[in-house]
Amino acid sequence: MLTISSGSATLGATEGLRGGGYQGKITVVSRENTLPIDRTKLSKALITDPSKVQWRSEDFYKEGDVEFVWGNVTKADLKGRKVTTDNGKELNYTKLIMASGGTPKWLPLDGLKGDLENVFILRSLPHTQAIMKAAGENGGKKIVVIGSSFIGMEVANCLASQKHDVTVVGMEKKPMEKVMGQKVGAIFQALLEKNGVKFHMEAGVEKALPSKSDSKKAGSVQLKDGTVYECDLIVEGVGVRPSTDYLTDCPEIKLEEDGSVRVNEEFAVEGLKDVWAVGDIATYPYHGPGGNGGLTRIEHWDVAQNMGRSVAKSINKPGSKGKQFIPVFWSAVGAQLRYCGHPINGFDDVIIQGETSADSPSWVAYYCKGDQIQAVASMMKDPYMTQSAELMRRGAMPSKSEIEKGVDILEISVPSEVKM
Numbered sequence: 001m002l003t004i005s006s007g008s009a010t011l012g013a014t015e016g017l018r019g020g021g022y023q024g025k026i027t028v029v030s031r032e033n034t035l036p037i038d039r040t041k042l043s044k045a046l047i048t049d050p051s052k053v054q055w056r057s058e059d060f061y062k063e064g065d066v067e068f069v070w071g072n073v074t075k076a077d078l079k080g081r082k083v084t085t086d087n088g089k090e091l092n093y094t095k096l097i098m099a100s101g102g103t104p105k106w107l108p109l110d111g112l113k114g115d116l117e118n119v120f121i122l123r124s125l126p127h128t129q130a131i132m133k134a135a136g137e138n139g140g141k142k143i144v145v146i147g148s149s150f151i152g153m154e155v156a157n158c159l160a161s162q163k164h165d166v167t168v169v170g171m172e173k174k175p176m177e178k179v180m181g182q183k184v185g186a187i188f189q190a191l192l193e194k195n196g197v198k199f200h201m202e203a204g205v206e207k208a209l210p211s212k213s214d215s216k217k218a219g220s221v222q223l224k225d226g227t228v229y230e231c232d233l234i235v236e237g238v239g240v241r242p243s244t245d246y247l248t249d250c251p252e253i254k255l256e257e258d259g260s261v262r263v264n265e266e267f268a269v270e271g272l273k274d275v276w277a278v279g280d281i282a283t284y285p286y287h288g289p290g291g292n293g294g295l296t297r298i299e300h301w302d303v304a305q306n307m308g309r310s311v312a313k314s315i316n317k318p319g320s321k322g323k324q325f326i327p328v329f330w331s332a333v334g335a336q337l338r339y340c341g342h343p344i345n346g347f348d349d350v351i352i353q354g355e356t357s358a359d360s361p362s363w364v365a366y367y368c369k370g371d372q373i374q375a376v377a378s379m380m381k382d383p384y385m386t387q388s389a390e391l392m393r394r395g396a397m398p399s400k401s402e403i404e405k406g407v408d409i410l411e412i413s414v415p416s417e418v419k420m
Contacts, residue, residue, distance in 0.1 A: 001315075002093035004073050004083065005243075006030035007039060009099035009279035011055055012305035016312025018064045026065065029083065029091060031072035032124050035061065040301050043122055043154040043237075044332040048129045073100065074245070078252040078272060095274040097311055098247075098261065102240030102280040102299060107146065111208025111218050118217040118233040119208060122151055123240070131155075134233045139163030141232040144221045146205055148175040152237030153188060153333050159235075160196040167198045167229055169205060169221065176333075181350045184365050184377060190358040191334025200227065208234060240299065242281040256283050260297050266314045266322045267307050276311045279304035286344050288326050289392050290374040294344050300329040326389045335361050338382050340389035341375030343367050351403060354381065368400040383410055390414055 001017065003010045006028050014026055037053040047053050061068070071085030082092045104121035106114045114121070120131050135141050141164045145156045148170025160166045172178065174185030175192075189199055204224035211219030220230045242259040252272055256262055261269060261277035263284050269275045284307075285293040303325075310322035331337040347367040354363030364384045367375035376388035387409050391397040394414075398407050 001026045001095045001097070002083065002091055003028045003097040003099055004030075004246075005100045005279075006032060006034065006036045006068065007099060007101045007279060007304060008036070008301045009101075009304040009308040010097070011036040012308025013097050013099065013278070013312050014061075014064070014066050014308075016309040017315060018066075020312055020316035022312070022316055024094070025067070027067045027069060027091060027093075029069045029071055029073055029085060029089075031070075031086075033070040034125060035068065037125065038301075039123075040330075042125065042128045043151045044158065046128045046132055046155065046158045048125070048132050050125060053125065076246050076250050078250060078275060083246070095315060096276070097308070098244075098275070098277045098281060099279045099304070099308065100243040100246070100281055101304075103243045104236075105239050105241060107205065107236060107238055109205060109207050111210065112146070112205070112234070112236065116208065116210065116216065116218045120233065120235050122155060122235065122237065131233070131235060135159060135162070135164060141165065142230055143167070143233055143235065144169060144229050144231045145235045145237060146221070147237035147239075148172055148199075148201065149178070149237060149239070150176065150331050150333075152235070153192065154331060155235050155237060156197045157192050157195055157333060160192065163196075165198075166196065167200060168192075169200045169203050169223065169229075171202065171204060173202055175199070175201070180365075180377065181347065181367070183350050183352060187356050187358075187361065187363075187379075188333045188337075191361065194358045195334055200229075203227070240280065242297075244281050258283075258297065262295065267311050268314070276314075278307035278311060282307065286342060288342055288344075288374070289397055290369050290372055291342070291344050296342065296344050298327050298342060300327055302328045324393060326392045328385075328389055334358070335379050336382075337377060337379055338385035339375065339377045340385050341367065341373075341392055343369060343374040345369065347374060349400070351400065366400065366403055371399045371401055373397050373400055373403065387412070387414065 036055045041047045041053050071087045073083045074086045075084040104123045143166045145152045145168045156166045156168045174182045177185045206222045206224045208218040209220045211217045222228050260283040263277050267276045280299045283297045286296045306325040327342045328340045349368045351366040362380040365377040366373045378385040
């Protein structure tokens with residue numbers, strides 16, 4: 001058994017395999033040169049200490065007979081059942097789980113392509129270490145965060161709490177609008193503004209200008225409308241792409257337009273024996289509310305781990321159905337957000353119940369397509385999200401009209417299921 005990458009999907013797969021009785025050899029090849037970490041803590045808290053993000057101890061994996069090999073996979077020979085790393089190692093496999101995750105994007109603009117020392121992206125531990133080294137421990141730095149989705153918002157909130165002068169530049173009308181909608185996006189903006197973050201929305205970035213005192217560093221960010229923000233550092237949170245470069249010349253796999261790998265309900269690659277793709281690189285059939293088997297790709301830490309556990313079950317019990325789950329994520333955006341579901345074709349209405357002020361937020365938001373609720377977000381009302389996720393998994397989520405008539409999802413009985 002060979003697993004590519006040491007992220008959340010690998011964590012789910014290795015623990016699921018050993019927990020389910022798998023006796024074969026397990027090898028993990030990772031370009032990050034680290035044991036699996038809780039990646040969510042990087043953007044939410046900008047943690048730099050490896051021991052505080054490492055998911056399990058080295059002894060844990062030794063006891064489970066899981067071997068780690070450091071290196072970036074650059075070639076996959078699926079016919080010959082082997083992969084090759086950038087440091088020349090060839091690794092053979094009997095079963096292959098591709099969990100290579102995502103690669104952060106750089107903006108293709110002057111000064112923002114990664115060629116200036118104080119311009120950063122965020123994906124791995126070295127990234128948070130570099131950001132925090134540049135920011136320092138005493139606050140007061142001028143920081144521009146480009147991108148108003150989850151990574152950008154979490155980083156901005158964390159840096160503002162450390163007394164830095166933070167400005168978020170986003171293309172949307174409201175932060176996280178694409179996923180959360182304008183109403184909920186406005187709630188998040190107010191929360192971060194209370195924490196000191198400034199926003200420049202509906203803005204396009206033109207370029208980063210070199211510092212007058214050091215040409216190797218950026219000194220300001222210029223927007224398309226002519227606005228210029230002086231800065232000590234820049235963090236780009238403008239998305240990731242599937243890390244599948246090693247499959248570009250692989251004749252057995254035709255990558256999707258976005259570079260992802262298409263898989264079936266068990267996350268197996270069609271037409272190939274003993275090959276699975278999970279996590280950020282997997283485009284898979286979604287069967288949650290409104291999904292109807294439509295293809296989607298979800299970049300959530302929890303989703304990747306569940307995919308890994310599903311593959312482990314398929315390997316341990318051939319012929320069985322994989323682990324069934326509803327996508328869930330959480331975010332630290334001024335207060336703790338919880339979210340479940342996935343409106344694969346978007347939503348046409350959002351019902352918000354509760355208090356939405358930045359002073360004491362406590363609310364639930366139901367994302368609807370027609371009369372069907374396809375996702376639920378909550379803040380300071382965690383039981384609503386967890387109950388909704390289970391109701392969605394069982395196909396028992398109430399309709400939009402029922403919620404509008406006063407149905408409380410916490411009062412819906414969820415009997416225990418008998419496991420066979």
